[in-house]
Amino acid sequence: MGKIIIVYASLTGNTEEMAELIAEGVRSAGAVADLKMVEDCNAVRLLEYDACLLGAYTWGDGELPDEFADFVDEMKELNLAGIRAAVFGSGDTSYRLYCAAVDELEQRLREFGAVIVQPPLKVEYGPSPEEKVLCREYGASFAHSLGALHRP
Numbered sequence: 001m002g003k004i005i006i007v008y009a010s011l012t013g014n015t016e017e018m019a020e021l022i023a024e025g026v027r028s029a030g031a032v033a034d035l036k037m038v039e040d041c042n043a044v045r046l047l048e049y050d051a052c053l054l055g056a057y058t059w060g061d062g063e064l065p066d067e068f069a070d071f072v073d074e075m076k077e078l079n080l081a082g083i084r085a086a087v088f089g090s091g092d093t094s095y096r097l098y099c100a101a102v103d104e105l106e107q108r109l110r111e112f113g114a115v116i117v118q119p120p121l122k123v124e125y126g127p128s129p130e131e132k133v134l135c136r137e138y139g140a141s142f143a144h145s146l147g148a149l150h151r152p
């Protein structure tokens with residue numbers, strides 16, 4: 001079913017919690033999930049995997065966290081054509097642009113040639129018990145969608 005890299009930015013732990021739950025879901029579906037904080041990961045690592053999940057909290061006025069700037073610049077230089085991807089993250093609905101960083105990541109991935117295989121997963125603050133289930137299901141369905149692609 002493949003090897004999936006999950007790269008995320010998280011300041012206060014909410015997106016990190018989502019990333020860990022999504023990784024659990026990926027593993028429950030029988031795939032490999034490697035979790036990396038974006039500040040510790042060069043985008044060239046994406047090329048070692050069958051698919052990627054990128055996650056970010058939203059900062060400023062609907063902005064991508066600064067920690068993602070170098071990673072996005074590095075992604076520009078890569079050939080991501082056809083790589084399977086999806087995005088997730090935490091935000092706060094009291095801000096004008098709820099989870100805008102998640103949408104920006106998805107847009108960037110599309111620009112760089114990735115194929116988005118499922119809609120973004122957005123959570124306000126940390127995941128509630130119901131949202132924890134959704135996070136695990138998100139990882140599992142992502143892994144299953146890759147498996148389906150490889151079936152004859």
Ligand SMILES: Cc1cc2nc3c(=O)[nH]c(=O)nc-3n(C[C@H](O)[C@H](O)[C@H](O)COP(=O)(O)O)c2cc1C
Nearest residue numbers: 010011012013014015057058060062091092098099
């Ligand atoms: C200065 C500041 C600006 C923020 N701007 C936004 C925003 O524009 N949109 C949004 O949805 N959330 C915004 N947030 C909320 C964070 O994204 C939210 O608290 C999130 O849960 C943090 O995730 P983390 O625990 O992974 O760091 C902002 C938070 C701070 C402190």
